Amino acid sequence: MQHEPLRFEPGNLYSDQVGANGLSPSCLKALGPSLTTAHSAIHTRVASGELPFLRLHEDRATLERVLEAATAAQSRFDDLVVLGIGGSSLGGRALIAALGGAGLRVHFPDNLDPDRFGALIDGLDLDRTQWNAISKSGGTLETIAQLLVVREQAAARLGSYGALASRLVVTTDPNKGFLRRLARRDGLPSFEVPPGVGGRFSVFTPVGLYPAAAAGVDLEGVFRGMAWAAERLASPDPAENPALAAAGLLYSLDAEKGRPVIATVPYADSLRATAEWFAQLWAESLGKAGRGPVPVTAVGATDQHSQLQLWMEGPPNMVVAFIEVDRFERSMPIPPADLGDDPDVAWMVGHDMGHILRMEKRGTAEALTQAGRPNLTWRMPAVTPESLGAWMLITQAMTAYAGGLYGVDPFDQPGVEAGKVIARRLLSAR
CATH class of the missing domain: 3.40.50.10490 (Glucose-6-phosphate isomerase like protein; domain 1)
Incomplete structure (x- = not known):
């Protein structure tokens, strides 16, 4: 440099x-x-692999997968809504606010305020909107509540519950939790939150990288x-x-x-x-x-x-x-x-x-x-x-x-x- x-x-x-x-x-x-x-x-602990958050820049495979998925999303969608809260939202939002490019419009509702969340959904073309449900545990209350509402809205406006499956990306624990079970059941595309990386340290995992890439941030x-x-x-x-x-x-x-x-x-x-x-x-x-x-x-x-x-x-x-x-x-x-x-x-x-x-x-x-x-x-x-x-x-x-x-x-x-x-x-x- x-x-x-x-x-x-x-x-x-x-x-x-x-x-x-x-x-x-x-x-x-x-x-x-x-x-x-x-x-x-x-x-x-970093050297042993117990705390990988300081070595995430070495994970080229994940970066390339994120960039590939973001490129595909940019060709199909206009908006991305991140269903997440706290560490599942703040990092991606920070990257995009500072560096966002000419990619998708990315929204971070980040709460269960029904007025704001409802107004956001009302203003979206659901056919041209992708959703990214993010929870390290796979069961965060706010994230799952948002997802269930979105699923019902998609069924009502797009014709079936299955309509959401092709518009939903999950970022969660590799093995357990509700979101992981849902991804397996419905064959959803998904990213993993690496074991040993807590939510507030996860900005450089797919938690923050995928929304940022979709927005056009220069992740390289x-x-x-x-x-x-x-x-x-x-x-x-x-x-x-x-x-x-x-x-x-x-x-x-x-x-x-x-x-x-x-x-x-x-x-x-x-x-x-x-x-x-x-x-x-x-x-x-x-x-x-x-x-x-x-x-x-x-x-x-x-x-x-x-x-x-x-x-x-x-x-x-x-x-x-x-x-x-x-x-x-x-x-x-x-x-x-x-x-x-x-x-x-x-x-x-x-x-x-x-x-x-x-x-x-x-x-x-x-x-x-x-x-x-x-x-x-x-x-x-x-x-x-x-x-x-x-x-x-x-x-x-x-x-x-x-x-x-x-x-x-x-x-x-x-x-x-x-x-x-x-x-x-x-x-x-x-």
């Missing part, structure tokens, strides 16, 4: 920039043994970014591994400085869904045993006008993680027109909108730094498949490493199950 797709800039987390609220410049060295242990614990570029990131993740040295450095710094700011809240703030609208994807990854992986960091999402410059006051003068419990984009696809300079000589306008005339957005980010970062508020920056040269693939893999590794530092298992979610059990009991009490 000719240019680095991503840079990690943590300078404004240190005490020489933000004073007593920041970390000692030697904090990563002091944390060294813990970082080494956290890195080794994850990569030993995404895989190049993943490979670039994987080279850096192999190192146990935080000076060479940005995920390990970031995990150590964010953990230290929580443990030493009482800053458990991390606000992820991309200065690009196309990355809004990426920040939302990260929020699930961070919260569900680390919020356990009465502790854990708290993710917040925002978008610059929009949320300078809603959240910045809190960041600047609110409780000293937050770290702001910016994503800055050096170059946008479009150039939109501010024209002089007939108002360019007004002193309230003249200073911005001639600047490109993207440049203004970058300066707003830099101004916000500098203001936070001067106020003693720790902040870091992830810098992308542009929103490209390579940069997004690199960032998403690095933040997955960062989350896994942080689990070791916090002393929790980042790959389970025991707190989620109780609500599911109660909901099923309530629904069964007819």
